[in-house]
Amino acid sequence: MINCAIVGLGRWGRALVEAAQNEPRLRITSAVEPDSSGAADFCAAHGLFPATSLEDVLAAPEIDAVLLATPHSLHKAQVIAAAAAGKQVFCEKPLALRRDDAAEMFAACRKAGVLLAVGHNRRFWPSMRALRAVTAGGELGTILHIEGHNSNENSQTVTQGWRLSPQESPGGGLTGAGLHVLDGFVSLLGPVRQVYARLSAREAGPPPLDTATLAIEFVNGVSATLATIRATPFYWRVHVFGTKGSAEVLDEVTMVLRKSGEAPATTRYPAVDTLAAELTAFADAVEGKQPFPVPEADVLATLTAFEAALQSMQSGHPIACHMACQ
The missing domain is CATH 3.40.50.720 (NAD(P)-binding Rossmann-like Domain)
Structure with missing residues (x-):
């Protein structure tokens, strides 16, 4: 116990x-x-x-x-x-x-x-686990690009507190919602080389009306785009594109696989309690049964890219990730 x-x-x-x-x-x-x-x-x-x-x-x-x-x-x-x-x-x-x-x-x-x-509970979504498996397994061929979006209208009900503070939650929705997608990207493709990001703020709020968009280049040469909006209904999408096909996750249980000459194949996986799943993984790691499935290297790579995105929003220029933490 x-x-x-x-x-x-x-x-x-x-x-x-x-x-x-x-x-x-x-x-x-x-x-x-x-x-x-x-x-x-x-x-x-x-x-x-x-x-x-x-x-x-x-x-x-x-x-x-x-x-x-x-x-x-x-x-x-x-x-x-x-x-x-x-x-x-x-x-x-x-x-x-x-x-x-x-x-x-x-x-x-x-x-x-x-x-x-x-x-990072989204890592435990059955659909994201399947996406990692199909991407790593080579079924999509050479990976060329990935797109992601996470919006969450919870901000509509937040009128005060640290979640609205530019110091506590910089980058618009990137800190709260977009970071989930960025972590998902890193789990699929590894570390980021460069980020070009923009925060478009229409009204300070509350609730804040803004959008964050990122153009990303990974160390392995794959390109990416990421967007997040704080004041629109919940939406999730991570879509990996390769030379042999693409795979798109639309929620925690749904993945669509597309291949040339074939009709899109939609798979729906049994739902799981993702918070319970990550706590089970925590217990396994404490007991030495297996490492926690969010490794230190991935956490640091995600935060390196996050820092670069914030710097890019401020400067208006692309930021190399090796410069972001200096």
């Missing part, structure tokens, strides 16, 4: 608590939440002890791991403190906004001999 504390009981933290009920090896016993009165009913309903602070949780010998569902600006200090206390760490994305900060966190956990798992 892996005894855990949840840090942050906002919408996503509560979703993690619910999902953990489907993984019997994880037992969330306590919670750290600044709005203790607002979380009191939830804690009572789920048998969570309301801890006073993260420091109290880290000092508790019975706690084996912490699940961080906090604003990313808090992650670095929290992850390093958890590592120093010998606690396993699961941290929601984005781990950081800077590649070097993320590298420090991984180094601290490695030195302490604990795991740092980053929660």
Whole structure:
């Protein structure tokens, strides 16, 4: 049994608590939440002890791991403190906004001999798993291009807080929604060489009306385009184009395969609880059964490209990824 504390009981933290009920090896016993009165009913309903602070949780010998569902600006200090206390760490994305900060966190956990798992739940979508398999298997031939889009109208209901802050959520929808696609790209094609990005802001809001668009070149020569809009209904698309065909993911269970001279073939996979799946992967990694399927190299490559995109939005010019973190 892996005894855990949840840090942050906002919408996503509560979703993690619910999902953990489907993984019997994880037992969330306590919670750290600044709005203790607002979380009191939830804690009572789920048998969570309301801890006073993260420091109290880290000092508790019975706690084996912490699940961080906090604003990313808090992650670095929290992850390093958890590592120093010998606690396993699961941290929601984005781990950081800077590649070097993320590298420090991984180094601290490695030195302490604990795991740092980053929660990119879209990697666990059955459709994205299938897309990685068909891309790596050579069925599409030589990969030439990839397109992606993630929009999420949740911003329509956000009128205050860190998600609207340019410092906490720079790049329009890129931090919240677009980063999922960027991580998906990296999982399929590896590191990025160059990014040319533009943020088109119509109204500051709230809710903000803006679009973020990226033109990307990967180290392996594949080109890409990515777009994200904060104020339109949810939409997801990742489409890989190769010399022998293309494969397009439209949601968490649907993939369309297209080949010359053949009708498009649509496959729908059985749905899974992706949050439970990533927590199961976390438990497997803690127990040493297999590595967590979001490797450090991918996290750092995604954040390197993210930094380059932000710099490009500011400068109006393409940014080479080897320059973005200097």
